[in-house]
Amino acid sequence: MRKLIKPSLLIFVCLVWAACSNTKYLKPGQNLYTGAEVKINPDSSGRIDNEKDVKATLESKTRPRPNKSILGLKPKLYIYNLAGEPKKPKGFKHWLRTKVGEPPVLLSEVKLQYNNDVLTSYLISQGYLQSLVTGDTVVKNKKAKAIYTANTGDRYKIASVTFPKDTGELSKIISNNQGKSLIKVGDYYDLDVFKNERIRIDNDLKELGYFYFSPDYLILQVDSTIGKSMVNVTVKVKDIAPDAGVKPYTIKNINIYPNYSLRRDSVLRKLDPLQYHDFNIYDNRNTFKPRIFDRLVFFKKDEKYNRKDHNQSLNRMVNINAFQDVRAEFLPLDSFKNDELDLNIYLTPLKKNSLSFGVTGTSKSNNFVGSEVKITQTTRNLFRGAEQLDVSVSGGFETQVSGASQGLNSYSLTGEGKLTFPQFIVPFYKPKSTTAFIPKTIASLSYQLINRGSLYSINSFKGEFGYNWKENLHKEHTFNPISVNYVKPIIADTNKKDSLYRIGLRNVLEPQFIIGSNYNFTFTNQMEESRRNTTYFNGSLETAGNVWGLFVSKNDKGERNIFNTPLSQFVRLEADVRDYFKITRNVTWANRLNLGYGYAYGNTTSLPFVRQFFGGGSNDIRAFAARSLGPGTYYYKYDKTLDSTFIPDQGGDIKIMLNTELRFKLVSILYGALFADAGNVWLRKEDPKKAGSEFKANKALSQMAVGTGAGLRVDATIFVIRLDVAFPIRKPYLPEGQRWVIDQVAFGDKTWRKENLVYNIGIGYPF
Numbered sequence: 067m068r069k070l071i072k073p074s075l076l077i078f079v080c081l082v083w084a085a086c087s088n089t090k091y092l093k094p095g096q097n098l099y100t101g102a103e104v105k106i107n108p109d110s111s112g113r114i115d116n117e118k119d120v121k122a123t124l125e126s127k128t129r130p131r132p133n134k135s136i137l138g139l140k141p142k143l144y145i146y147n148l149a150g151e152p153k154k155p156k157g158f159k160h161w162l163r164t165k166v167g168e169p170p171v172l173l174s175e176v177k178l179q180y181n182n183d184v185l186t187s188y189l190i191s192q193g194y195l196q197s198l199v200t201g202d203t204v205v206k207n208k209k210a211k212a213i214y215t216a217n218t219g220d221r222y223k224i225a226s227v228t229f230p231k232d233t234g235e236l237s238k239i240i241s242n243n244q245g246k247s248l249i250k251v252g253d254y255y256d257l258d259v260f261k262n263e264r265i266r267i268d269n270d271l272k273e274l275g276y277f278y279f280s281p282d283y284l285i286l287q288v289d290s291t292i293g294k295s296m297v298n299v300t301v302k303v304k305d306i307a308p309d310a311g312v313k314p315y316t317i318k319n320i321n322i323y324p325n326y327s328l329r330r331d332s333v334l335r336k337l338d339p340l341q342y343h344d345f346n347i348y349d350n351r352n353t354f355k356p357r358i359f360d361r362l363v364f365f366k367k368d369e370k371y372n373r374k375d376h377n378q379s380l381n382r383m384v385n386i387n388a389f390q391d392v393r394a395e396f397l398p399l400d401s402f403k404n405d406e407l408d409l410n411i412y413l414t415p416l417k418k419n420s421l422s423f424g425v426t427g428t429s430k431s432n433n434f435v436g437s438e439v440k441i442t443q444t445t446r447n448l449f450r451g452a453e454q455l456d457v458s459v460s461g462g463f464e465t466q467v468s469g470a471s472q473g474l475n476s477y478s479l480t481g482e483g484k485l486t487f488p489q490f491i492v493p494f495y496k497p498k499s500t501t502a503f504i505p506k507t508i509a510s511l512s513y514q515l516i517n518r519g520s521l522y523s524i525n526s527f528k529g530e531f532g533y534n535w536k537e538n539l540h541k542e543h544t545f546n547p548i549s550v551n552y553v554k555p556i557i558a559d560t561n562k563k564d565s566l567y568r569i570g571l572r573n574v575l576e577p578q579f580i581i582g583s584n585y586n587f588t589f590t591n592q593m594e595e596s597r598r599n600t601t602y603f604n605g606s607l608e609t610a611g612n613v614w615g616l617f618v619s620k621n622d623k624g625e626r627n628i629f630n631t632p633l634s635q636f637v638r639l640e641a642d643v644r645d646y647f648k649i650t651r652n653v654t655w656a657n658r659l660n661l662g663y664g665y666a667y668g669n670t671t672s673l674p675f676v677r678q679f680f681g682g683g684s685n686d687i688r689a690f691a692a693r694s695l696g697p698g699t700y701y702y703k704y705d706k707t708l709d710s711t712f713i714p715d716q717g718g719d720i721k722i723m724l725n726t727e728l729r730f731k732l733v734s735i736l737y738g739a740l741f742a743d744a745g746n747v748w749l750r751k752e753d754p755k756k757a758g759s760e761f762k763a764n765k766a767l768s769q770m771a772v773g774t775g776a777g778l779r780v781d782a783t784i785f786v787i788r789l790d791v792a793f794p795i796r797k798p799y800l801p802e803g804q805r806w807v808i809d810q811v812a813f814g815d816k817t818w819r820k821e822n823l824v825y826n827i828g829i830g831y832p833f
Contacts, residue, residue, distance in 0.1 A: 088140055088170070089208040091147040097173040097210040102128040104185070104214045114218055120192075124199075124216065127188060128181045132171050142168035166733075173203060173210040185214060193255035194218040195290055195297075222255040225296040230303060236271065236279075236312050237303065243270050249286075255297055260286050263301075275314025275370035277396060277407060283307035310402040315371050318399055318406040320363065321346045325353040326391075326412040353415060354388075355450045361489060361499075362386065365409060371396070381502035383413065386488050388452040390416045420444045425785060425829055438462030438478070454486045482512035490533060503536035518715075525554040526676060532584075539593070544586040549608075551580040552631070553676055578674040579627075580634045582610030592646065602644040608677070611635030611668060626668055635668035638677055640721075644833055652731035658833040662721035664750070671751045678717030679747045681771065684826035685833070686723065687743040689773020689792035691824065693717070696747040699758030699769055701799030718747030720761045722770070725833060729779075737779040741790070741832075744772045746798055758799075768805075772796035773824075779831070790826040 089098055104124040106117055114120060133143040146167030152159040178201040189197035196219030203212050229244045230237040248263045264281035271279045282304075289298040303312070322345050323334055339346035342356035344367040362382045364375040376394070383392045391414035399406045422442045440460035448455050460480045490499070491507040499505045509531045516524040532546030554577050589603040611626070611633050626633040640662040647655045664673040672678070681687055681695030694702070697718040723745030732738050746769055748761030758769075775792030795808040812818040 088143050088147060092170065092172075092208055096170075097205050097208050099130065099132050099171045099173045099176060100209050100211045101125075101132040102181070102212045102214060104128075104216060106216045107218055108215060110217075114194075114221065124185050124188065124214070127184055128212065128214070129177075129184075130171050130175050133168055140168075142166065143170055146170070173205065176203065176212055178203070178212065181212070181214065185216060189216060189218055191257035193221040193223070195222050195255065196220070220295040222290060222295050222297050224249060224251055224253050224255060224299055225292060226251060226298045228298070228300045230301065234312075235314075236276070239271060239274060240267055240301070240303070243267070246270075249299055255288070260299075267301075269373065272371075272373035275316065275372065276311070277315045277371045278308070278310040278402075280311060283311050310398070313405055315398075315405050315407045316368055317365050317371060317409055318367070319346060319408045320344055320365055320367060320411070321348065321408065322359055322363070322411045322413070324349045324359075324413050324415070325351055326414050353450065354447065354452065358451055358488075361504075363411065364500075371407060378500075378502045379411075382504055383411075385502070385504045386452050387454065388415060388446055388488075389413045416446055418446055420446075438480075448485070452488045454488075456482075456484045456486070458482050458484075476516070476518050478514060478516045480512060480514040482510060484508060484510040490535075499535070501536070501538065503538075505533065505535040507531075507533055522555055522557045524676070525556065527552045527554075540589055540591050542588045545583075546585075547583050549580070549582055549584055549610075551578075551676070553578040553580070553674065577631045578634050578676070579629070579631045580610045580674060580677070581628075582608060582612065584608040598648045600646045602642075602646075604640075604642045606638075606640045608638040609636070610638075610677075612637075632669040634666070634670070634674045634677075636664055636666040636673055636677065638662075638664040638673060640679075642833075654729045656725075656727045656729060656831075656833065658723070658725040660721065660723040660725075660745070664719040666719065666750070672749055672753075673717070673719050675715070675717060678719070679721035680715070680717050681721065681723070681745055681747045684788075684790065684828040687725075687745050687771055687773055688741070688775060688790050688826050688832070689743065689794040689822075689824055690771060695745075695771055696798070697749045697753070697756060697759035698746065698761065699799050700753075700756040716747070718759075718761075719750040720748045722746065722766065727832070732778075735780055735782050737781050739777040739779060739790070740775075741777065741792075742772065742774040743792070744770050744796075746771050768802065769798045770796065771798045775824075777826075786830050788826075788828040788831065790828070790832075792824050792826065793822045 092098060102125050104121050106114060106121055106124075133140045146163055146169055149159050149163035149167055152163060154160065182199045182201050185199040186197055189199070197216065199214055199216045201212055201214045203210055227244075227247065227249050229241045229247075232238045232241055246266065248259050248266060253259070261281075263286065264284045267284060268279060268281045285302050285304050287300040287302060289300075290296075292298060321339070324347065326334065334348045337348045337350055339348050340356060341347075343360065344365075345356070345359055345363065347356055347359070362379065364379045364382075365371075380392060380394060383389060391412070393412040395410040395412070396407045397410065398404070399408060420443075422444065424440045424442070425438075438460045439462070440458055442456050442458040445455040445457075447453065458481070460482075461477065462480075463477045485508070487507040488504045489507065490505050510529065512526075512528045514524075514526040514528070516526070518524075528549075528551045530546045530550075531548040532544065534542070534544045536542045584606065585608075586604065586606045590601065591597060592600045592602060594600065612635065626635070640660075642658065642660045644656065644658045647657075649655055662679040664677065664679070666673050680693040682690035683692030686692070687695060693715045696716050700716070702716060723743070725741065725743045727739050727741035729737055729739045746766075748766070748769075749756070749759045750761060752760035771794065773792050773794045773796075775790055777788060777790035779789075780787045793811065795811070796806050798805060800807070810818070811822075
């Protein structure tokens with residue numbers, strides 16, 4: 067015990083010294099500002115609703131903010147003081163003081179009256195109409211804090227809401243829509259609700275042609291003299307509202323400039339327009355086919371303006387990915403004297419050809435390489451209908467260093483051509499889409515070479531035709547009714563063929579024909595930054611050989627073949643659910659559940675290799691080598707006569723994976739993480755060569771692998787580089803009762819580290 071007391075005492079003294087040492091750098095008369103404290107109704111026994119939250123909000127509104135602190139210490143201020151005054155405006159000292167450090171926040175910077183007014187104004191906006199805030203300061207040992215006392219009084223409620231009388235068309239609309247009002251009798255007075263009510267009324271009017279109306283033309287009069295802490299609210303249109311703001315407008319002419327630039331402005335305006343439906347198209351270069359604007363512009367001639375058509379038109383023109391600049395201009399025909407608008411649409415196309423370079427990471431369970439470098443050549447407006455052709459070449463390299471074995475280097479090379487049409491192309495049918503998002507028809511061809519060093523390589527040829535569309539901002543669908551995939555493995559050393567078959571890789575090394583359909587659905591609200599809790603869901607369904615199997619006859623072995631290659635027949639489902647919870651601004655708790663199930667029939671009893679699920683790797687269960695887990699309790703023992711660094715490809719038909727990760731900011735763009743991963747893969751039917759590989763629901767939990775670890779991330783927004791160090795704490799291939807190995811963790815043991823630590827380098831977050 068004495069051995070622990072001295073170090074603990076030393077650490078405590080150091081922390082106190084570091085905390086106090088910041089004040090010794092202050093000049094005479096200066097005091098370090100340590101923050102604000104708000105006391106609510108200290109002389110009253112009554113408490114207000116949500117007092118803790120109100121107190122925190124008030125304290126957050128005070129200015130200035132004190133120096134950043136961690137566990138009561140102010141490391142950035144300490145670094146600022148430690149660096150000292152640099153002699154030159156450059157060099158390490160200058161960088162340390164100005165970029166890493168933080169100058170002291172002094173009491174002299176605190177403006178009490180300003181903060182009093184800000185806090186009082188906030189309380190009034192929340193319904194405490196009789197509130198008053200007074201501030202004072204307390205100084206001790208060169209440290210000072212501000213104390214604000216808030217006397218709130220009662221919080222007022224709404225007694226009645228009165229809307230304009232039916233004296234005209236505009237007043238009638240406002241009155242008829244009062245059922246949608248955000249202001250409710252019995253609710254607390256809230257200034258934010260009042261502001262949103264004005265915006266709601268403005269939106270209603272914009273949908274009915276009132277283009278020049280503004281929320282500022284509305285006034286909400288509040289009468290707080292009726293007593294009993296109640297108010298009456300009256301909604302009125304200001305008498306000073308201009309004539310243009312209180313009348314509806316219709317669209318007269320719709321003029322479109324599809325190839326607009328400032329340099330050509332005067333030339334374009336002198337052109338004779340092409341008359342197409344309700345549009346006047348000014349483009350002597352015929353950049354786009356006229357019919358494309360039927361899908362982009364929702365306005366019609368001689369109909370009333372409405373904001374929905376306005377927003378949908380702009381969104382479509384932006385989302386079609388053909389224009390670098392989109393601008394819509396509404397002009398009154400006769401200086402506001404009549405009620406008609408001309409609509410001018412100015413579109414500046416993107417460059418016809420462009421070349422892009424990217425580094426991407428992936429976390430799909432059946433992808434071989436987790437990250438890749440990709441070069442893409444894009445050709446836009448290929449057939450003058452905003453089509454886009456993307457031709458890309460990509461390459462990925464994968465290696466994983468683990469103690470038990472050295473990972474086998476592997477790489478992939480991919481070439482792909484993808485042609486995208488900004489509409490649904492369906493035989494004998496022309497579906498209409500009225501959302502703001504552009505539906506797409508996509509045809510693609512690709513070739514991929516996956517190389518496993520000196521062991522084998524896989525050639526994969528794939529063609530797909532299908533559709534992609536967004537239902538709304540959160541939901542996206544992809545449906546490929548036609549998907550053809552031909553897989554041709556090549557064994558580098560034919561002398562090893564029998565050995566590879568013997569260890570259960572026959573399924574990997576047999577050629578496959580996969581003909582079927584697939585559907586993918588994605589939901590996410592991660593783009594809503596104001597949300598504290600966000601969710602991501604991806605679900606997919608793939609079928610193969612179901613229809614084709616009816617027309618393909620069996621050979622002598624009872625197999626269904628196409629061009630002497632077995633036809634794969636299966637149904638494959640996968641679901642990936644992720645949840646992100648912001649504990650604080652710089653701390654996020656991320657969780658994932660990944661489930662997969664495949665049912666193969668016909669020629670095989672398990673999924674083809676390129677559709678199987680795998681466990682382990684830098685985006686999966688990080689404490690285990692990539693594709694080394696399972697299936698089930700099966701464990702492959704390395705055959706040194708085959709290859710001393712060989713890692714098997716142990717796939718499965720069923721997968722269960724759970725991940726949890728605590729992510730936190732360290733400094734600048736450097737983030738840290740603590741994580742735990744669990745899961746495994748299984749075969750639907752037992753493989754005689756892989757004992758324990760069959761999935762049994764009552765044993766699945768006991769056959770889960772578990773790993774944990776820590777990581778660093780360099781998050782520069784446009785890219786993320788990740789380094790994770792993980793180790794297993796549960797090994798499913800050990801005998802029952804011995805699978806938990808957490809008691810064997812020994813970081814100081816070189817042998818343990820060599821056999822258990824796994825280092826993962828990845829691009830992007832694991833999930």
